[in-house]
Amino acid sequence: MTMMYSRFKVQSSKLFSGFIVGLLPLFILLGISGYLFAAGMTAIRLLEKAEVEKDKIRLGEIARIKCEDPELAKELRAIVIGKAPLPGRTRQIDEQYIRLRLKQNAIDLSQISLHVPRKVEVFRGFVEISKEKIKKIVLDFIHQKIPWNRSRVRVKDVRVNRNVILPKGKITYEVILPKNTDFLGTIPLSVIFRVNRHFQKRVWATVSIEMLAEVVITRRPLRRYQLITEDDIRLQKMDLAELPSNIITSCEEVLGKRTKSAINANVVLRSDLVELPPLVRRGDVVLMIAESDGLKITALGEVRERGRRGERIRVVNLDSKREIYARVLDSKTVKVDF
Structure with a gap:
């Protein structure tokens, strides 16, 4: 009885060992198959914090992508997840939004191993x-x-x-x-x-720009129609930005001219404050000169209005009594322009 039990125990042990040996190839095959399946999966692991520089967030900037297919990997990295925040600002993205953007770009999520933190914080770099x-x-x-x-x-x-x-x-x-x-x-x-x-x-x-230049200033009060001499004026440096555009910067510009009205002392002279004194006045008799093609004609004329050097005034020819316009040359002479 004891011998029969021992024999049965040995045979059962052999049968169990044979069963295990028979299943071993199947386990190995399943393991290899599982490994091959895992190896074929594309893995996308989102970063908790990422920095972008451009105005669009691309998946490749905020995730680590492992993919055996180079073309698919390139496609995944180029996917636009959304608009980047303003420079120096941040934006948060969750897993639901990531999945939505992948689906919208025709990515089969069943072939993707996706790892997303609770929140992905995207920061826009700045200068x-x-x-x-x-x-x-x-x-x-x-x-x-x-x-x-x-x-x-x-x-x-x-x-x-x-x-x-x-x-x-x-x-x-x-x-x-x-x-x-x-x-x-x-x-x-x-x-x-x-x-x-x-x-x-x-x-x-x-x-604010300061431009210093010498300007002409009156030394003392001047009367109306007073001829200006060197004793009446001086030069002083001033900021042109604080002065009108028609100020006078050279003494030569005013010497020999007269004031149009009375001027106080220490006043910056402007072009509208002075004038050339008239060389001729109404009633003056002047020599009229007319020249053309080498021909010169002269006649006496009577001035009808006062005039300064270079001004055109009305003059009456004393011989013909005809009124014409002539240009003042000096206090005794005017020239008729044809």
């Missing part, structure tokens, strides 16, 4: 241009463009209202001046920033 940097840009531009002698010019102030935040890339700028700028006083201008040739920001600035 900050400080106000001091913008001031230097403006100052360099003014020094290059200003038409005055640099030794006579002083930039008193440059004002910029803010820093500028730009996306990363090739940054260029352009300074824009108003038309017909005279580079005197306070000048408004703008600085346009471009990144990779695309417009990004416009910043406004103001520049």
Whole structure:
């Protein structure tokens, strides 16, 4: 009885061992098949935090992609997930949105092993241009463009209202001046920033420019119609930005002229305050000269109105009594222009 039980135990053990040996190939086959299936899967692992530089978020910038098919991998990396945040800002993306964008791009999610954190935070890279940097840009531009002698010019102030935040890339700028700028006083201008040739920001600035020049000033009060002499005037350096455009900067421009009205002392002379004194007055008798093709004719005439050198006035020919126009040459002579 004992021998029969032992024999049966040995045979059962052999049968179990044979059963295990028979299943072993099947286990191996299933393992290889599972490995091959796992190896054929495309894995996409989203990063918790990622930085982008352009205005669109692409999958390849925010995820690690493992794929045996190079074309599929390239296609996946190029998928646009959405619009990037503004430079210096962040945007959060969840798994549901990622899956939606993959489906919209005809990606079979059953063939994708997708790993997404609870939230994906996307940050837009940026470059900050400080106000001091913008001031230097403006100052360099003014020094290059200003038409005055640099030794006579002083930039008193440059004002910029803010820093500028730009996306990363090739940054260029352009300074824009108003038309017909005279580079005197306070000048408004703008600085346009471009990144990779695309417009990004416009910043406004103001520049205060002082231009020192000698101007003619009265030494003492002058009467109406008083002839101006060297003793009546002096030169003084002043900021042209604070003066009208018709100020006189040379003594030679006023010597021999007269005042149109009474002028106080220490007044900056302007062209509208002085005039040449008339050389002829109404009733004066002058010599009239007419020349043409080598022929010269003279006659006496009576002046009908006062006139300064170079002015055209009415004159009556004393012989013919005919009134004509002539140009004043001096206090005794006028010339008839044909």
